[in-house]
Every structure is written in C-alpha cells, then in structure tokens.
Amino acid sequence: MNGNVGFIGLGKMGLPMAKNLLRNHYNVFGADVNEDALIEFRAAGGNTGKLEEWISDVHSIILMLPSSAIVNKVLEDIISYVTHRARANHEPLMIIDMSSSYPSDTRENNKKLKQYHINFVDAPVSGGVKKAVDGTLTIMAGGTADHFQNCKRLLGSMGTNIFHVGPIGSGHLIKAINNYLSASHLLASCEAVQLLESFGVEPKHAINVFNQSTGRSGSTEYKFPNFILTESYDSGFSLDLIKKDIGMANQLFKDSGAATSLPEMVYQKYNEASNALDKEADHTEINKFVSSYLLKRGILNEENEKIVAGSTDSGTNLRPGSLR
Ligand code: NAD
Numbered sequence: 001m002n003g004n005v006g007f008i009g010l011g012k013m014g015l016p017m018a019k020n021l022l023r024n025h026y027n028v029f030g031a032d033v034n035e036d037a038l039i040e041f042r043a044a045g046g047n048t049g050k051l052e053e054w055i056s057d058v059h060s061i062i063l064m065l066p067s068s069a070i071v072n073k074v075l076e077d078i079i080s081y082v083t084h085r086a087r088a089n090h091e092p093l094m095i096i097d098m099s100s101s102y103p104s105d106t107r108e109n110n111k112k113l114k115q116y117h118i119n120f121v122d123a124p125v126s127g128g129v130k131k132a133v134d135g136t137l138t139i140m141a142g143g144t145a146d147h148f149q150n151c152k153r154l155l156g157s158m159g160t161n162i163f164h165v166g167p168i169g170s171g172h173l174i175k176a177i178n179n180y181l182s183a184s185h186l187l188a189s190c191e192a193v194q195l196l197e198s199f200g201v202e203p204k205h206a207i208n209v210f211n212q213s214t215g216r217s218g219s220t221e222y223k224f225p226n227f228i229l230t231e232s233y234d235s236g237f238s239l240d241l242i243k244k245d246i247g248m249a250n251q252l253f254k255d256s257g258a259a260t261s262l263p264e265m266v267y268q269k270y271n272e273a274s275n276a277l278d279k280e281a282d283h284t285e286i287n288k289f290v291s292s293y294l295l296k297r298g299i300l301n302e303e304n305e306k307i308v309a310g311s312t313d314s315g316t317n318l319r320p321g322s323l324r
Contacts, residue, residue, distance in 0.1 A: 001025055002024065002025050002026045003026060004026075004028075004029065004057050004058040004059060005021060005026045005027070005029070005060050005062065006030075006031070006051070006054060006058040006060070006061035006062065007021065007028050007030045007031070007061070007064070008030075008032070008051070008062070008063050008064070008065065008074055009063055009099065010031075010032040010040070010041050011032070011037065011064065012132075012237075013128075013236075014037075017062075017132050017158045018046060020132075020135040021062075021154070022045050023157075026154070026157065027047070028041075028047065029047045029048070029049060030047065031048065031049075031051055051078070052081045055081045059091055059094060060095070060096060060154060061078065061093065061094075061096070062095075062096045062098055063075075063095065063096070064098050064099055065099045066099070066241065066244075067244060068102040068105040068106075071099055071101050071105070071109070075095070075109055078095065078118070079113070079118070082118060083116060092118060093119070094118075094119045094120075094121065094147065095118055095119070095120050096120075096123050096151055097121070097123070097172075098123050098139070100124050100172065100175050100176065101122065101124070101172050102176075103169040103170075103172040103173045103176065103248075106142070110168045119143075119147050119150070121142065121148060121168070122168060122169060122170070123139050123141040123142075123171055124140060124172055124174075124175035125137040125159065126140075126175070129235070130236075135159065135160070137161075139162045139163065140163050140165045140171040140174045140175060142165055142168050142170035142172065143167070143168050148164040175245070176245050176252060177252070179245035179246065179249065180246050180250070180263060182217075182242075183242050183246050183266055183283075183286075184262070185218065185219045185220075186217075186219040186223060186283070187290070189210070189215075189219045189220050190287040190290040191294070192210075192215070193206050193207065194287075194290055198294075203224070204229055207224045227282070228284055233281075233287075233288075234282060235282050235284050236282070237283050238281065239273060239277060239282065239285060240274060240279070241283070243267075243270045243273075246270050247267055249263055249267075250267040269286075273285070273286050276289055277289060
C-alpha cells in the first residue's frame with residue numbers, strides 16, 4: 001500500500017483519476033457534494049466520509065474542483081480541521097490542486113497554507129476525460145522542487161507527461177493559456193469548416209487536408225473527428241469550464257497590459273455561446289453556436305445547402321454554394 005490520500009471532487013475528471021490511485025495501491029478517501037459520485041467511488045473500492053473524519057490520516061489531499069471559489073472554500077475547511085485536530089502522523093500535509101484555478105488565488109492560498117505548515121503544489125492537467133481514464137494525463141506542476149519531488153510518484157499514477165514548470169501558480173498559468181489557445185483553435189476551425197461547407201466542401205475532406213497541413217491543431221486532429229463530425233458532442237469538458245479558463249487567460253492578458261484584442265474576442269464568443277446553449281453543453285457544441293451566427297449573416301441556410309439572403313460577395317467568382 002502506498003499510503004492514505006484524500007481526493008476532493010469526484011466529477012468527470014476526478015472520479016477516473018481517483019480510481020487510478022486505487023489501481024496504483026493508494027488507500028483513497030474521496031469527498032464530493034454529489035452522493036452519486038460517492039456511490040460510484042465506493043463501488044470501485046474507495047473510502048468515503050466527511051473530511052474531518054479522515055483528514056488526520058492522509059499524507060496528501062488532491063483537489064479536482066470546478067472553480068477557484070470552490071477551491072478557496074475547501075482550503076478554508078481543510079485549514080480549520082488541521083488546526084482543530086492534531087494529525088496522527090506529524091508529517092506536513094501536502095495539498096495538490098489539480099483543478100484549473102486562478103493563478104493569483106493559488107499564490108495567495110500558498111501564503112495562507114504556509115502559515116499552517118501545509119505544503120502546496122498546483123498541478124492542473126490536460127488530456128480530458130479519456131486520458132484521465134487511461135491514466136495518461138499531461139500534468140504541469142508549480143511549486144518548490146522539493147514539494148514537486150514529494151508528489152511526483154502520486155502524480156505518476158494519473159499521468160504520463162509530468163512537468164515541473166516553475167514556482168507555485170506556474171501550472172495554473174500555463175493551463176489557462178493552453179486552454180485559451182485550444183479554445184481559439186476550436187472556434188477558428190468551426191468557422192473555417194462551416195465556411196468551406198457553404199462552398200460545397202464536405203467537412204471530413206477539409207479536416208483530412210488540415211490534418212496533413214499547417215492548419216491542423218488538437219481541435220482538427222481529435223475534437224472534430226471524435227465529437228463534432230460524429231455530432232456526439234460528448235468530450236466530457238463543459239462549455240462553462242472552458243469559458244472559465246478563457247476568462248482567466250483574458251484577465252491575465254489585460255492585467256499584463258498586453259496590446260491584443262484576440263483573447264477578449266474569443267472570450268466574448270464563448271460567453272455568448274454559453275448564454276445561448278444549454279447549461280450542461282459540452283465545449284465542442286461551440287460548433288452549433290457558430291452555425292447560428294453564420295446563419296444570421298446569411299452565409300448558410302438551415303439545410304446547409306444554398307446561400308440565403310444577405311450573403312456578402314467575397315470579390316471572387318466563388319460564392320457559397322457555387323461548387324455544388
Ligand atoms: P465536474 O463538474 O465534472 O466535477 C467537479 C466535481 O466537484 C463534481 O463532482 C462536483 O459535485 C464536485 N464539487 C463541487 N463543489 C464541491 C465541494 N464544495 N466539495 C466537494 N466536491 C465538490 O468537472 P470536471 O470536468 O471533472 O473538471 C474538474 C476540474 O478539472 C475543473 O477545474 C476543470 O476546469 C478541470 N479540467 C477539466 C477537464 C475535462 O475535460 N473535463 C480537462 C482538464 C481540466
């Protein structure tokens with residue numbers, strides 16, 4: 001047995017990650033506000049119970065929560081239980097925040113936790129639900145070299161590419177910017193493929209060519225073939241969560257005084273999409289939102305078959321629908 005670990009947030013990502021810890025012989029205490037998640041975790045061999053019941057028995061606690069606000073609240077709870085109850089093994093507790101949290105909150109939390117002799121590492125992930133299930137996530141960790149070394153083995157039970165990327169908060173910084181890039185590629189690819197479709201080009205042909213050319217990205221190589229062209233829209237990463245990440249990236253650009261309007265534009269589009277689509281929408285459903293505004297501008301009609309009024313002349317002989 002590799003020791004006792006706490007895991008808070010057994011959602012789409014957290015549940016398979018915690019199950020991989022069980023597979024790697026950790027004794028895991030799971031917590032979530034959703035009873036169904038606890039039932040599933042117990043069925044996989046995990047322990048559940050109130051945080052205050054198991055906190056003194058674990059050497060590390062992993063957080064995989066939806067937002068910085070929730071992470072901040074859970075850390076307050078942890079601090080109150082650590083201070084009110086002696087820990088059985090006198091090792092300093094290690095907290096690893098694997099959620100995509102706001103980097104400045106992470107730095108503040110680190111200062112606060114230090115006062116209670118609690119070690120802190122930010123270790124957000126990329127790879128999505130499939131890699132969480134396979135245990136092949138990419139993990140970008142921020143914190144001291146010692147703290148990183150202490151939790152490297154634990155992280156290795158959930159991921160295969162594990163990077164120490166700098167001081168506390170660096171993982172969360174890279175994660176926010178990575179997801180801004182990913183969201184930008186996805187939005188640009190949805191617009192590009194739908195524009196080509198209006199000229200009669202089948203989306204699968206466009207994607208095949210992009211994937212052998214410089215227009216390729218994670219969106220064209222993975223998200224289009226698996227979730228968009230199949231119309232399954234079930235990547236497991238919600239529109240609300242990617243909107244949170246783009247919002248963080250946009251704020252980071254603004255705070256740094258960078259002279260670019262692209263992050264704001266991308267954020268606005270995802271924000272509009274999240275207002276227009278279901279609350280539970282998958283982030284790949286941005287494709288549906290793109291078709292709604294391309295329609296409004298008159299580039300595509302409902303059946304995607306002919307030009308509707310309002311289409312603009314591009315100045316070439318090719319107009320939407322003219323290849324059909
Ligand atoms: P999710 O909404 O499926 O899971 C979050 C879980 O946290 C839920 O089970 C929820 O009940 C639980 N929770 C909420 N408040 C809680 C509280 N106070 N105490 C205990 N549990 C609480 O989200 P997810 O998709 O698993 O994402 C989790 C984190 O990972 C987010 O920060 C997200 O941005 C990030 N992330 C997600 C993906 C993905 O593909 N889904 C990929 C990379 C990173």
